[in-house]
Amino acid sequence: MTGPSSPNSIGAILGRVTTIDVPCRDCGSPVSRPAQLSGRPDSWRDAVRCPAHAAAAGVDAASARAASVRDRDSQTWIDTVRAFDAVAGYELASVDEIDSTKTSTICRRLIDTHTAADPNTGHRGGVALIGPTGIGKTRALFAVVNALAPGRRALVGSEDTVLAVDVPPWELAAAITARITGVEVLGIDDVGVSLRRPDERMLAWKALADVVARAPHPVTVVLTTNLQGWTALTDWVGAQAASRLSGWTPLASPGWTDRRTGRTHEQWRQDLLAAQRPEERNR
Numbered sequence: 001m002t003g004p005s006s007p008n009s010i011g012a013i014l015g016r017v018t019t020i021d022v023p024c025r026d027c028g029s030p031v032s033r034p035a036q037l038s039g040r041p042d043s044w045r046d047a048v049r050c051p052a053h054a055a056a057a058g059v060d061a062a063s064a065r066a067a068s069v070r071d072r073d074s075q076t077w078i079d080t081v082r083a084f085d086a087v088a089g090y091e092l093a094s095v096d097e098i099d100s101t102k103t104s105t106i107c108r109r110l111i112d113t114h115t116a117a118d119p120n121t122g123h124r125g126g127v128a129l130i131g132p133t134g135i136g137k138t139r140a141l142f143a144v145v146n147a148l149a150p151g152r153r154a155l156v157g158s159e160d161t162v163l164a165v166d167v168p169p170w171e172l173a174a175a176i177t178a179r180i181t182g183v184e185v186l187g188i189d190d191v192g193v194s195l196r197r198p199d200e201r202m203l204a205w206k207a208l209a210d211v212v213a214r215a216p217h218p219v220t221v222v223l224t225t226n227l228q229g230w231t232a233l234t235d236w237v238g239a240q241a242a243s244r245l246s247g248w249t250p251l252a253s254p255g256w257t258d259r260r261t262g263r264t265h266e267q268w269r270q271d272l273l274a275a276q277r278p279e280e281r282n283r
């Protein structure tokens with residue numbers, strides 16, 4: 001894969017994510033976290049733990065970015081997200097903060113249609129939040145998930161967490177089916193970074209898409225990715241998963257300005273438009 005849709009060329013444009021050291025709540029040793037966005041609540045700092053104390057507290061270090069709840073009240077969801085130690089205040093993320101009016105409208109409509117859907121129908125909704133690092137994709141993901149999670153079965157995690165990186169290839173499809181079955185709100189952060197081999201990764205994505213397609217209840221899927229559009233996403237997740245996911249998750253960007261540096265990613269935006277299929281441009 002070459003040209004503007006290559007993850008390498010995107011990495012070259014974006015550079016690195018800014019990180020800061022935050023003390024572990026249990027021992028005070030420094031833990032690296034994404035930098036605080038200015039003007040955001042910083043209560044998340046109280047929940048940060050080093051890997052050893054995360055393990056001792058029952059937060060699996062390999063799935064530190066995963067949160068799963070079945071509980072029915074929003075305080076439990078907030079507590080779960082706060083315990084999720086890679087999180088920078090995401091428990092308070094709201095659709096009102098999304099810079100792009102078009103994207104906030106898409107997200108609001110997702111929440112409303114899922115909320116209004118008959119629980120016994122196969123309603124499918126979603127959004128793929130695209131754009132460079134730092135523009136608020138993960139925060140926009142949590143804005144949707146936070147609105148829907150209380151009272152619903154929600155699973156949020158990094159690509160490798162959700163795709164069961166912790167199981168051997170021969171157990172992969174069964175593990176993903178077990179993990180995704182029953183999930184009503186699915187958030188997958190940073191699609192395009194899985195360490196699995198390409199054939200296993202595509203098998204995993206196909207298993208995930210099959211479970212979502214079969215679910216007898218409404219499902220909302222929210223993805224974030226640096227990959228530029230469905231051409232690059234298809235190369236990553238495989239044609240079978242992409243044909244299903246693209247029907248549920250239109251592309252949207254939360255904005256083009258890096259919230260930490262104020263830099264506008266004009267080059268990325270131009271590359272994205274160049275890489276998009278004509279039918280993606282008006283989504």
Ligand SMILES: [Zn+2]
Nearest residue numbers: 024027050053
């Ligand atoms: Zn510690």
